[in-house]
Amino acid sequence: MNVILSLIISGVAVFGLVAIAVIGWLANLHVLFGVVIPYVAAAIFLLGMIYRVVDWGKSPVPFRIPSTCSQQKSLPWIKYDYVDKLDNPHSKLGVWGRMFLEVVFFRSLFRNTRMQFGNGESIRYTSSKWLWLGAIAFHYCFFIVLTRHLRFFTQPQPFFVTMIEKIDGFFQIWLPTAYQSGLLLGAAVTFLLLRRLLIAQVRYVSLPADYFPLFLILTVVGSGILMRYVFKTDVVSIKELTLGLVNFHPKVPENIGVLFYIHLFLVCVLFAYFPFSKLVHMGGVFLSPTRNLPNDNRVVRHINPWNPEVKIHTYEAYENEFREKMIAAGLPVEKKVASTESKE
Amino acid sequence: MYDGGKIITGLIIGVILLTFPIWYNLGAAPPEPDIKLPVKTKKCVAPKDYMREKHMQVLDLWRDSVVRTAKRIYVADDGRTFNMSLQNTCMSAECHAKKSEFCDQCHTYTDVDPYCWDCHIPPKEKK
Structure with a gap:
């Protein structure tokens, strides 16, 4: 799909969602947008994620897929050191190491290389860390922002929420204190969007399914930042609403601004959209067959789970059946009649 | 599976x-916030809804005005004038005399820990 069309579709979709939230607010549909939709979105998110993970779990992976960049375990005199153990593990411990580095440090993005032309006709592959940097900033900031939001969903707040807030607002600039993670999150999403738009090859493989989540997250972050630093909302009323949601005693305070409803509705859409989009890699990363299986094709016998049940007739059974006739016909047999009788 | x-x-x-x-x-x-509003004074420097959402900005403005330009007189929208001071105006005996019954109620509820008290001293409260 053409990049302009992709951008228009995603932009119109997000703009339409904002418009829906505004209309809902104007029409005083506070119960629908403040209670019903959040519950529905949370249910879709949880059940959808479970469905997707179970669905993946049902897919057989009969044979290891060694898409590795490293020496596999072989004869003892072939070098197999710790890098190979992590990159091409044959043991469970190595797989845990590889998964840990993948999930926590995004190692496969860290290994990203880029082809460049050197002098003359030579080409070289150089390390390219920008995607990794943008991705790690984005994911960790999102995680911190999400954790910080627990202050609206818990009472009293757990210690780690307060601790994260303290560290996040360490510089004590602005009032209310600026949280670095929120601002950095906006910057990281913008970077990832610009990267998609400005690099021709990446733009070529980008679709509305790529732009829409970026626009959505950007709008969520933007509305959140505006709400905290610029237009302000009644935080106590909002906490009454959010706390009512998680305590299953929903109530809708009157004086909450439209910006909050935009923010909440877009977050609900993000959650409901999550299991059916590329964002589901949150669960999928744990089930990547090329990452979470040891490369032990040559060590362990892997039996194909969809092999049909084959009725086998061994030579032993065949001979047992026809032994007397075979002997009568003068054919050689492995066992004499007497011995088979005693066995049977 | x-x-x-x-x-x-x-x-x-x-x-x-x-x-x-x-x-x-x-x-x-x-426990929901249980704010005890002042008995003697009925009118704040700005309407209640405005103060609920933006009191921190008012205070921020006051601080900058006093610390940077030494202007201590605040003229409210309705013409009343106030001495810009957290301790002597906002938290005077006539108004929000008890931090624990006013500020802390919402701040604790929403896990906000403003750094006002790094410099200011809240009025002493009898237990």
């Missing part, structure tokens, strides 16, 4: 983490 044990375990851990606020709050009836 293949490797069902591991996948189900992972799923259960995931669901437990994602539903953290639900089971963390279970049974605990959340």
